[in-house]
Amino acid sequence: MKTIEQIRADFPELERIVHNKTLIYLDNAASTIKCKSVIDAVTRHYSFDAANIHRGVHYLSETGTMQYESTRDALREFINSESREQVIFTKGTTESINLVAWSWGIDNLKKGDEIILTTLEHHSNIVPWQLVAERTGAKVVEAPVDDNGDIILSELKKKLNSNTKMVAFNLISNALGTINPVKEIIEMAKSVGAKTLVDAAQAIAHMKIDVQELDCDFLAFSSHKMFAPTGVGVLYGKKDLLNAMSPWQGGGDMIDVVTFEKTTYNELPHKFEAGTPHIAGVIGLKYAIEYIQEIGLSRIEEIEHELLTYATKKFSDIKGLKIIGTAKHKSAVISFVIDGLHPQDIGTILDQQGIAVRTGHHCTQPLMKRFGITGTTRASFCFYNTKEEIDKLVAGINKAIELLG
Numbered sequence: 001m002k003t004i005e006q007i008r009a010d011f012p013e014l015e016r017i018v019h020n021k022t023l024i025y026l027d028n029a030a031s032t033i034k035c036k037s038v039i040d041a042v043t044r045h046y047s048f049d050a051a052n053i054h055r056g057v058h059y060l061s062e063t064g065t066m067q068y069e070s071t072r073d074a075l076r077e078f079i080n081s082e083s084r085e086q087v088i089f090t091k092g093t094t095e096s097i098n099l100v101a102w103s104w105g106i107d108n109l110k111k112g113d114e115i116i117l118t119t120l121e122h123h124s125n126i127v128p129w130q131l132v133a134e135r136t137g138a139k140v141v142e143a144p145v146d147d148n149g150d151i152i153l154s155e156l157k158k159k160l161n162s163n164t165k166m167v168a169f170n171l172i173s174n175a176l177g178t179i180n181p182v183k184e185i186i187e188m189a190k191s192v193g194a195k196t197l198v199d200a201a202q203a204i205a206h207m208k209i210d211v212q213e214l215d216c217d218f219l220a221f222s223s224h225k226m227f228a229p230t231g232v233g234v235l236y237g238k239k240d241l242l243n244a245m246s247p248w249q250g251g252g253d254m255i256d257v258v259t260f261e262k263t264t265y266n267e268l269p270h271k272f273e274a275g276t277p278h279i280a281g282v283i284g285l286k287y288a289i290e291y292i293q294e295i296g297l298s299r300i301e302e303i304e305h306e307l308l309t310y311a312t313k314k315f316s317d318i319k320g321l322k323i324i325g326t327a328k329h330k331s332a333v334i335s336f337v338i339d340g341l342h343p344q345d346i347g348t349i350l351d352q353q354g355i356a357v358r359t360g361h362h363c364t365q366p367l368m369k370r371f372g373i374t375g376t377t378r379a380s381f382c383f384y385n386t387k388e389e390i391d392k393l394v395a396g397i398n399k400a401i402e403l404l405g
């Protein structure tokens with residue numbers, strides 16, 4: 001088993017000096033830093049293996065195709081998809097959700113239909129549905145949260161009816177860290193025949209996800225939040241749904257035969273993968289999956305829970321600090337406000353001390369409105385963070401209070 005020092009040595013960015021201080025990276029919910037094996041794989045690809053895939057008969061095209069497709073196999077196993085064809089590469093969670101909204105949504109929604117979203121959603125899981133609702137006449141319905149940032153299940157239940165066609169929600173809230181009762185919500189949605197989309201952007205690198213056990217219709221996540229490159233995402237879908245859906249983007253690779261009279265489409269998953277993809281990124285992602293598996297998701301959960309508990313306790317001693325998001329089941333994310341201080345000013349003073357956090361509305365404006373605020377300062381931890389770093393964060397916040405207060 002790797003020690004924390006060995007784990008930290010796998011992430012070169014942790015040695016970065018920012019404003020003359022060793023970086024303390026606490027913005028993992030925005031994007032995780034990258035592990036060495038991923039960086040090496042991407043460098044190797046661009047140095048020696050760069051070529052297009054799925055197209056050439058030459059050596060590099062074939063090896064590239066093999067490597068790219070082996071990431072799909074690794075992902076199939078990682079999320080326990082029924083088959084590899086159900087794992088579709090996209091640009092990110094945002095594109096995965098847009099794919100479902102624009103393909104499944106346009107074909108399946110009509111006037112009077114309802115799409116239930118929760119107040120916790122990231123804009124990526126609100127706006128695509130609003131756009132498709134405008135086109136189809138369907139309606140977006142909001143399921144509220146309580147003062148802790150938990151979805152009020154009784155309210156959600158009241159909103160479900162025979163018009164509900166889709167329930168789309170996140171597994172973990174990026175802004176508050178709430179871990180949602182995903183199985184329960186899926187069962188509720190299924191009881192009225194609605195489809196479900198789980199936004200797993202914040203969960204994929206932090207807890208075990210088994211799509212068959214969840215029985216979700218769609219699941220979306222991003223590679224860059226799991227120690228791998230930006231510009232790569234994944235959409236999992238149930239096979240019958242994906243087969244019935246129309247392609248949403250046209251171009252190379254997604255076709256079978258093209259004539260000016262009629263075009264027929266490739267099979268899954270290629271039907272949804274038009275154009276040259278982010279080959280190096282997908283190849284790198286496999287190494288991230290292997291890294292997560294090496295550390296183990298149960299150990300990751302354990303370490304991160306300990307960091308959350310430690311930080312929550314330390315934060316409770318800071319005068320004037322209020323944690324926004326106090327759900328019982330939380331991931332290692334703490335959003336907070338401090339009386340009289342602007343989150344951006346807090347973030348700037350922390351940055352001067354080499355501490356990276358995120359400030360603002362976190363792409364969740366409806367959620368901020370629900371709590372009567374315009375934004376928070378958010379520290380999001382990962383298994384490579386330490387209690388010493390949290391101590392420095394607390395000292396940094398106290399310094400901000402002293403300077404700004």
Ligand code: C6P
Nearest residue numbers: 029030092093094122124174201222363
């Ligand atoms: N949240 C954050 O700082 P993309 O940008 O497509 O990789 O992911 C979008 C997205 C969707 N859903 C959730 C729950 C998310 O957290 C995110 C990204 C980042 O919280 C950047 S806004």
